[in-house]
Amino acid sequence: MTALTLVRGDITEQHVDAVVNAANSSLLGGGGVDGAIHRGGGPEILADCRRLRASRYGKGLPTGRAVATTAGRLDAQWVIHTVGPVWQPDRDQSELLASCYRESLRVARELGARSVAFPAVSTGIFRWPMDDAARIAVRAVREAAGEPVAEVRFVLFDERAYAAFETALAAAP
Numbered sequence: 001m002t003a004l005t006l007v008r009g010d011i012t013e014q015h016v017d018a019v020v021n022a023a024n025s026s027l028l029g030g031g032g033v034d035g036a037i038h039r040g041g042g043p044e045i046l047a048d049c050r051r052l053r054a055s056r057y058g059k060g061l062p063t064g065r066a067v068a069t070t071a072g073r074l075d076a077q078w079v080i081h082t083v084g085p086v087w088q089p090d091r092d093q094s095e096l097l098a099s100c101y102r103e104s105l106r107v108a109r110e111l112g113a114r115s116v117a118f119p120a121v122s123t124g125i126f127r128w129p130m131d132d133a134a135r136i137a138v139r140a141v142r143e144a145a146g147e148p149v150a151e152v153r154f155v156l157f158d159e160r161a162y163a164a165f166e167t168a169l170a171a172a173p
């Protein structure tokens with residue numbers, strides 16, 4: 001059984017096996033969580049990302065997919081980069097957002113990670129409404145979690161995000 005836990009805080013300060021990054025398809029960094037992870041983890045992460053661009057992802061990492069790099073100086077072994085969809089009010093992209101969580105967990109399981117920390121993918125610069133994103137995240141993680149992942153920790157930056165995930169977890173415990 002995988003435990004789903006919630007903490008309010010900064011994802012770069014978590015001690016877990018794998019930290020998930022809300023990246024963009026360039027894999028070359030950005031603002032929000034992405035900026036914080038690269039700042040906290042240092043240049044080794046970007047060096048790994050550049051190698052991935054040069055080898056497997058010349059056209060970028062597609063939305064909904066995930067790939068791992070070193071975690072550099074973070075207190076983790078790996079960063080798993082995933083690319084969430086940009087919110088579009090007239091288009092249902094729920095499956096793509098769910099895919100970020102499923103694919104990140106697939107990569108985590110392949111790596112042998114026992115603990116994985118997720119941010120609320122797509123809810124910042126990509127503008128996805130928090131309550132809806134929380135429901136999709138909890139459902140997808142419940143479906144995709146499993147051995148050897150013993151803990152999936154949602155790390156929420158503010159009270160509003162924490163409350164949304166608390167509600168989503170309570171609705172589907």
Ligand code: AR6
Nearest residue numbers: 010011022024030031032033034036122123124125126157
């Ligand atoms: N720890 C935990 N959560 C955080 C942190 C942090 N240190 N910083 C922000 N959040 P975002 P996105 C929350 O914008 O919407 C980048 O430029 C934030 O409050 O980081 O998927 C990438 O390169 C929000 O709830 O990711 C992409 O271009 C959530 O994390 C783009 O942003 C996600 O916000 C991705 O946008």
